[in-house]
Every structure is written in structure tokens, then in C-alpha cells.
Amino acid sequence: MPLTSPSRRHLLASMIATSGGLALSPLLAAAPPAPLLTRPIPSSGEQLPLIGLGSWITFNVGRDPQGRRESVDVMRQFFAGGGRLVDSSPMYGSAQDVIGEAVQTLKPARLFSADKVWVSGGARGVAQVEASRKLWRVPRFDLLQVHNLLSWDEHLPILLAMKREGRLRYVGITTSEGRRHAEIEKIMASQPIDFVQISYNALDRDVEQRILPLARERKIGVIVNRPFRQGDLTQALAGKPLPGWAADIGCTTWAQALLKFIVSHPAVTCAIPATSSVAHVRENLLAGTGRMPDEALRKRIAQDVERLA
Amino acid sequence: MSEWWTYSLSDFLMFSGRSYYRLIESYNAAIWPAHLLALVAGVIVIGASALPRQNLQRSAALVLAAAWGWVAWAYHLERYAEINTAAPYFAAAFAVQALLLCWRAYRPGNAVPAPQRMALGLTGLAIFAYPMLALARDNGEWRQAEVFGIAPDPTVIATLGVLLAWRAPAIFWLIPVLWCLVSGATLMELKIGHAWLLPALAFISSLASIINRKTPRDLNSTANPRS
Numbered sequence: 001m002p003l004t005s006p007s008r009r010h011l012l013a014s015m016i017a018t019s020g021g022l023a024l025s026p027l028l029a030a031a032p033p034a035p036l037l038t039r040p041i042p043s044s045g046e047q048l049p050l051i052g053l054g055s056w057i058t059f060n061v062g063r064d065p066q067g068r069r070e071s072v073d074v075m076r077q078f079f080a081g082g083g084r085l086v087d088s089s090p091m092y093g094s095a096q097d098v099i100g101e102a103v104q105t106l107k108p109a110r111l112f113s114a115d116k117v118w119v120s121g122g123a124r125g126v127a128q129v130e131a132s133r134k135l136w137r138v139p140r141f142d143l144l145q146v147h148n149l150l151s152w153d154e155h156l157p158i159l160l161a162m163k164r165e166g167r168l169r170y171v172g173i174t175t176s177e178g179r180r181h182a183e184i185e186k187i188m189a190s191q192p193i194d195f196v197q198i199s200y201n202a203l204d205r206d207v208e209q210r211i212l213p214l215a216r217e218r219k220i221g222v223i224v225n226r227p228f229r230q231g232d233l234t235q236a237l238a239g240k241p242l243p244g245w246a247a248d249i250g251c252t253t254w255a256q257a258l259l260k261f262i263v264s265h266p267a268v269t270c271a272i273p274a275t276s277s278v279a280h281v282r283e284n285l286l287a288g289t290g291r292m293p294d295e296a297l298r299k300r301i302a303q304d305v306e307r308l309a
Numbered sequence: 310m311s312e313w314w315t316y317s318l319s320d321f322l323m324f325s326g327r328s329y330y331r332l333i334e335s336y337n338a339a340i341w342p343a344h345l346l347a348l349v350a351g352v353i354v355i356g357a358s359a360l361p362r363q364n365l366q367r368s369a370a371l372v373l374a375a376a377w378g379w380v381a382w383a384y385h386l387e388r389y390a391e392i393n394t395a396a397p398y399f400a401a402a403f404a405v406q407a408l409l410l411c412w413r414a415y416r417p418g419n420a421v422p423a424p425q426r427m428a429l430g431l432t433g434l435a436i437f438a439y440p441m442l443a444l445a446r447d448n449g450e451w452r453q454a455e456v457f458g459i460a461p462d463p464t465v466i467a468t469l470g471v472l473l474a475w476r477a478p479a480i481f482w483l484i485p486v487l488w489c490l491v492s493g494a495t496l497m498e499l500k501i502g503h504a505w506l507l508p509a510l511a512f513i514s515s516l517a518s519i520i521n522r523k524t525p526r527d528l529n530s531t532a533n534p535r536s
Binding site for chain 2: 061
């Protein structure tokens with residue numbers, strides 16, 4: 001799938017809109033940001049930025065006012081930097097409600113809401129989706145995914161019917177950490193889904209063998225979760241000097257290099273790193289800009305990460 | 310879920326250490342100065358593990374029952390459930406333990422225990438030392454102190470001490486020991502330095518309990534010592 005750069009004018013307009021016209025962060029105000037690259041959703045052609053935002057653990061802050069303020073700040077920075085796709089699940093505790101608070105506060109113009117259904121039984125799924133929608137404070141979801149394939153055979157027909165009726169734009173399935181890939185493949189081959197969400201990073205590359213090629217063949221978008229192995233990978237690489245190739249692709253941190261490795265795979269639509277830090281959001285978004293590694297450099301990145309992590 | 314074996318502890322941990330301790334901080338702030346009352350209650354519990362008096366044992370059982378009931382409602386249901394979907398189940402378990410302790414308070418023929426150093430040590434640790442761990446943690450502060458009768462971990466440790474002094478049957482140990490494992494696993498995943506403490510205390514105290522139960526009771530440990 002080709003990468004596309006949105007115009008800087010559009011990007012700046014969206015940043016000003018999402019920041020309410022208030023002062024931009026020093027980093028963003030200092031220089032015009034590089035445009036966040038996009039890739040088309042295979043089933044529709046709609047462009048989606050390469051970097052999304054996950055919410056596992058990071059946005060589950062309960063009623064803590066400070067934690068909620070910080071989460072809203074993270075989302076403010078994400079939207080200001082051109083981000084669109086935010087991913088959550090009923091499994092993530094208070095994350096959906098925290099996202100809803102940010103949506104209500106920031107009113108992002110181009111939010112791409114990606115949530116999940118995670119309950120046994122199709123009928124209960126309908127009620128859960130509606131409860132989730134209310135927590136998100138959105139009129140409808142852009143994407144609903146069957147979380148970890150739980151009761152997928154009951155949920156998928158309902159979600160596909162919602163899509164046909166215009167109550168949902170895209171349908172997907174998810175897994176994480178390499179689980180149930182055989183079943184994922186079967187569903188990808190047999191069901192008219194738009195997205196598959198999987199774990200993929202420079203160390204966990206099983207999906208390169210079958211799932212990513214199958215996604216390209218079947219025109220299924222790929223969302224990548226746990227790009228840093230829930231922080232373990234960046235922690236393992238902390239303090240290790242970046243190899244020379246990092247500067248060639250505009251990376252100043254390992255996190256950026258790890259993200260560029262992922263989103264440069266042509267089958268990947270976007271990666272969804274989760275963070276509770278505004279600085280990390282900026283860092284992550286920069287990974288969706290500038291030059292991307294080619295196939296040879298991707299191999300080298302994987303080798304170096306394997307050696308150093 | 311046909312591949313449970315592929316899941317690790319980290320797959321079930323859905324919050325960060327920061328959120329966890331901030332929750333304790335806001336909980337402490339919301340109920341202060343209940344901590345002072347909890348401290349007084351804690352002294353009764355220490356007394357029960359140190360002095361072989363029937364009335365004190367009953368008071369300690371009621372104090373512990375109230376503590377378990379309070380933690381079930383105010384901590385697990387009202388607060389922990391905000392960030393942990395399993396918290397309502399923990400609340401139910403804590404409520405069951407509270408009922409067991411109530412039953413123990415009024416059950417006829419309770420033996421009055423002999424003082425035991427380990428029991429005294431456990432209750433003392435729970436009430437005076439455990440809150441201090443907040444200061445020993447990285448970025449920890451006193452406002453995040455976990456206090457007996459307010460937070461689950463010190464409440465459970467104090468209970469282990471009293472159960473040991475009582476030579477309580479296995480049914481009383483089940484929920485406290487399970488909680489020690491759950492809490493230890495949670496703290497381990499959160500990479501908290503003292504994650505080992507609760508499982509270790511559960512192991513040592515239950516082992517001591519088994520040994521105690523196989524040895525003859527002390528002369529002080531009679532069903533009706535004053536008759």
C-alpha cells in the first residue's frame with residue numbers, strides 16, 4: 001500500500017482546530033511539523049495516519065482527576081499532531097470513559113474511533129457496543145473489532161449487519177501476542193472483514209509469514225498492537241546507542257526506530273502505541289513522518305534489535 | 310478462550326503502578342481521619358495476638374470482620390473496581406471472610422490462644438510497619454500508605470497473625486492466603502520491590518499453623534480457662 005503525505009496546510013489547520021486555537025506546544029510551535037504519513041484502508045481507500053493511539057493500561061486511571069487530565073492532554077497532543085485512530089475496549093477498565101471525556105472536551109474533527117466487543121454471546125454484544133458508544137460520547141463507531149476472537153462467530157454477523165445498515169463503518173477482529181493465528185487466518189480468508197489487529201514488532205515477526213501477506217491479498221487493513229512489547233522492548237534498549245542507520249531514517253530514539261520498522265511494512269495500516277506521556281506521543285507521531293526504512297534496512301533493524309534487546 | 314496456557318500474568322494486569330497508588334492516595338484522602346480509628350482497632354488486634362483473654366479474642370474477631378467488610382465495600386467495590394474488572398469478585402471474597410470472622414466471634418467454645426511471637430510479629434508488622442513501605446517505594450509518599458483496616462494487604466497480614474494465634478482451622482486461611490497470592494502477583498507485575506512479602510508471609514504463617522496444629526495446645530489454650 002502506498003504511503004501518502006497530507007498537505008502541511010491541512011495538517012496545520014487540523015492542529016489549530018484540535019488545539020482550540022490556543023498556543024501549540026513549544027516543540028510544535030518551533031517549526032512546522034513534518035506531515036504524518038497515511039496509508040489507505042484497503043477496503044475503502046480512506047487514508048489513515050500510520051500512527052494511532054492505544055489505551056490499554058495507560059488510560060485506565062479510574063476517577064483520578066490528575067490521571068484523567070493527563071490522558072486528555074495525551075489525546076490533545078495526538079490530535080494536534082495529526083493522529084486520528086484511537087483504540088480501546090470494554091476490557092480496558094475506565095479507558096473508554098476517559099476517552100469519552102477527551103472526546104467531549106477536545107471535539108476532535110477527524111477522530112477515527114476503534115473499539116471492540118468483548119463478551120460471550122451475540123445478544124450481549126449489542127448491549128455492550130451501545131454501552132461503549134455512550135462512554136465514548138460518539139454518535140457511532142468507525143471500527144468495531146471482535147476482541148481476542150471471543151464469540152466471533154456470533155458477533156461478526158451482527159457487526160457486519162450494522163455496517164450494512166450504516167451504523168458502523170468498518171469491522172475487524174483482534175488478537176495479541178501471537179495467539180490463535182490459525183483461527184485468525186481462517187476468519188481472514190472466509191469473512192468480509194476490513195481490519196485485523198495483531199501484535200507485531202522487531203522481535204515478534206511471526207505474522208510476516210502468513211498473516212501480513214494474507215491481509216494484502218484479501219485487502220484487509222492491519223492494526224498493530226503492543227509495538228514495544230508493553231514497554232519491555234524500549235526498556236531493554238534503553239541506554240544502548242542507536243546504530244548509524246537511525247539517522248538515515250530520521251530517528252532519534254529507539255521507540256521511533258521500532259515504530260518505523262512496523263509501519264514501513266507495506267501491509268500495515270497503522271500501529272497503536274499506548275502512552276500516558278505527552279512527550280511520548282510527540283515522539284511516536286514523529287515515527288510516522290519522514291523517510292521509512294526499505295526492505296534491506298528493515299532486516300537490519302530486526303537483526304540489531306535482536307542482538308541488543 | 311482455548312489457549313489459557315499462552316496467557317501470562319501481564320495479560321491480566323490492566324492498570325499501571327501509578328494509577329494503582331494514586332487510587333490508594335485518593336482513597337486515603339477521602340476517608341481521613343478514619344485511619345486513626347483503624348489504628349485503635351489495630352491495637353486491639355495486636356492485643357489479641359499477645360494476651361490470652363477471651364473477650365479480647367472476640368473483640369479482635371469483630372474488628373477483623375469489620376475491617377474485611379469495610380475493605381470489601383469501600384476499597385474493592387467503590388474504588389478498585391474502577392481500574393480492575395476483577396475487583397467485585399475480590400469484594401465478594403472479602404465479604405465471605407468478614408462473615409466467617411463474625412461467626413468465629415460468637416461461636417461457642419473458642420479456645421483462648423497462648424501468645425505467639427510470630428503472631429505478634431505479623432500483627433505488629435501489619436499495623437505499624439506496612440504503612441511505612443509507601444516511603445520505601447520509588448516515588449512513594451506517605452499519602453499512599455496502606456493502613457490496616459483501610460487497605461487490603463495490611464488487613465490480610467494482621468488476619469494471618471490472629472489466625473495463627475487462634476490455631477484457626479483451614480477454612481479461615483483460604484481467602485487470606487489466596488489474596489496474598491493475588492496481591493503478590495499484582496505487585497510483581499507492577500514491579501514493586503516488596504511484591505514477595507505477602508506470598509512469603511502467607512507461606513510462613515500457614516506453615517507455622519500446620520506445625521502448631523500438630524503439636525499439643527499450650528496449657529493456657531483451653532475452651533474455658535476461668536472455670
